[in-house]
Amino acid sequence: MYAVVTTHIYSRPGCGSRTPRQANVRFFPDGAEARKEGFRPCKRCLPDETPDWASRALSVSQMCRLIEGSSRTPTLTQLAQSVGYSPFHSHRMFLEVTGVTPRAYAVTVRTAALKTSLGAKDRVSDAIHDERAISSAQFYADMSRELGMPPATFVKGGKGMTIQFAIAPSNLGSVLVGATDRGVCAVLIGDDPLALVHDLSHCFPAATVTVAGAELATTISQVVGLVHEPSSATTLPLDIRGTAFQCKVWHALRQVLPGETVAYSQIADRIGMPSAARAAANACGANPIAVAVPCHRAIRGDGNLGGYRWGLERKKSLLNRERATNARGLRTSDS
Numbered sequence: 001m002y003a004v005v006t007t008h009i010y011s012r013p014g015c016g017s018r019t020p021r022q023a024n025v026r027f028f029p030d031g032a033e034a035r036k037e038g039f040r041p042c043k044r045c046l047p048d049e050t051p052d053w054a055s056r057a058l059s060v061s062q063m064c065r066l067i068e069g070s071s072r073t074p075t076l077t078q079l080a081q082s083v084g085y086s087p088f089h090s091h092r093m094f095l096e097v098t099g100v101t102p103r104a105y106a107v108t109v110r111t112a113a114l115k116t117s118l119g120a121k122d123r124v125s126d127a128i129h130d131e132r133a134i135s136s137a138q139f140y141a142d143m144s145r146e147l148g149m150p151p152a153t154f155v156k157g158g159k160g161m162t163i164q165f166a167i168a169p170s171n172l173g174s175v176l177v178g179a180t181d182r183g184v185c186a187v188l189i190g191d192d193p194l195a196l197v198h199d200l201s202h203c204f205p206a207a208t209v210t211v212a213g214a215e216l217a218t219t220i221s222q223v224v225g226l227v228h229e230p231s232s233a234t235t236l237p238l239d240i241r242g243t244a245f246q247c248k249v250w251h252a253l254r255q256v257l258p259g260e261t262v263a264y265s266q267i268a269d270r271i272g273m274p275s276a277a278r279a280a281a282n283a284c285g286a287n288p289i290a291v292a293v294p295c296h297r298a299i300r301g302d303g304n305l306g307g308y309r310w311g312l313e314r315k316k317s318l319l320n321r322e323r324a325t326n327a328r329g330l331r332t333s334d335s
Contacts, residue, residue, distance in 0.1 A: 001028045001047055003039040010034035015045035059083040060097040063090065064105065073106040099268075099276030100245045164212035165200055166220040167193050170227045172314050176200060177220050179212070183237035187223055187290045189310040226291050230318045231258030231325040236292055245276070249283035256297045259322040263301040277301075285309055291318065 003010035004020040010031060011017060028034040031041060031048045041048050063079045074082075079102055080090040094102050163185065165178040170189075176196040178186035188196045201209045212220075222236060248271040255270075256262050262270075264284070265277040273279075284295040290310055296318045300306045308315035 001031055001034050002026070003028060003034050003037070008039050009042050010039040010047060011042040012045050012047040015042055015047075017042060017044050056093050057097055059085065059090075060094050063094060063102065064098075067102065067106050068109050073103075073110065076102060095273060096275045099273045099279040104245065162208045162210065163200065164210050164216055165197065166212045166216040167196065168220050168224050170224050172227055172310075172317060175220070175224055175227055177216065177223050178209075179216060179219060180239050183239035184219065184223075184289065184292065185239040186288050187292055188288075189227070189290050189314060223292070227318075229321065229325065230291050230294065230296070231322040238289060238292060245271075245273075245279060246283040246286060248273075249280050250287060250293045250295075253284070253287070253294055253298060256294060258294075258297075259319075259326040261297050261299045261319065264298055264306070265301050267298060281306065294318075 001010045001012060003026045005024050005026060006020070010028065026037075028037070028039075035041075062083050066074055066079060066082050076087045076091060079094075080087040083090060085093065091102060094100075094105070098105060100108075163178050163180055165176055165186075167174055167176045169175070173189055173191050174193045174196060176186065176188040176190075176193070177184060178188075178200045186200055188199055190196050197209070219236065226232060226236075249267055252267050252270045253262075263277075264281040265274070267280040267284075268274050268277045271280075281298070284298045285307065287293050287295040287309065290296075296308060296315045298306070305312060305315055305319075
């Protein structure tokens with residue numbers, strides 16, 4: 001707390017009251033110490049009361065701890081009762097603070113626990129009946145979706161899973177395209193082809209990662225063409241996996257038109273989570289499919305380009321190419 005000797009009032013940092021002279025300010029660790037010295041609380045910032053944002057954050061934190069410490073996922077009613085709010089208000093508050101729903105958070109927690117358990121077990125059935133026991137049907141449905149592969153495959157470190165890749169040069173550097181039988185799972189851009197291969201195989205050390213033959217020739221050609229002309233349309237089948245929140249952000253990015261940019265806060269608004277701008281920025285940084293999922297069109301709210309997983313210069317180049325294409329289109333239409 002800070003106190004002003006001329007007014008005998010103490011306030012919390014950030015109070016909207018008039019800024020005092022530095023010579024008239026004293027600091028205290030809390031309101032109790034300030035009151036001992038004869039200061040009274042500010043009626044504007046109410047320093048002795050818990051602010052609304054802190055109260056909501058504390059309630060959400062309590063719900064998170066309950067989810068993490070329960071052997072079975074608590075219901076929304078149980079979560080609401082733990083913090084003394086209605087289920088509707090608890091759900092909305094959780095979404096506003098974390099950017100995800102309680103169920104999505106619970107699935108993430110359970111997935112992390114099961115990944116650890118699966119890695120330590122020889123059999124899938126042992127993990128199912130571990131401390132976070134769930135029904136077998138629910139386990140296989142949830143884990144196949146969240147892991148991106150059958151649980152038995154994960155236990156074996158990705159053994160039996162096949163990812164084919166091809167590398168081609170582009171005017172932005174080497175481009176690696178990785179694909180499963182479901183579609184393109186990675187588009188990586190960099191200067192070192194070997195480093196790109198390492199990144200691709202890092203998550204699944206036991207998976208079969210092979211150099212593609214002619215079957216990926218068309219796909220790699222399409223991707224390189226997209227790098228050269230990022231404003232061109234693409235119908236590439238994508239096999240992209242992430243959390244529920246990340247997938248929402250990536251879907252929103254694919255709706256941004258070439259040559260346009262969108263702030264991270266705007267992305268958060270578009271997915272119905274206006275307080276999750278920072279999480280939206282992190283999801284952009286985690287995007288594994290360059291250009292096809294155009295995270296290069298996401299920027300800071302102040303107009304700064306922000307960061308880019310594949311280098312800021314590449315981000316500038318992609319945006320400049322799209323704007324140049326749009327400008328050529330405008331001149332053609334005017335003529």
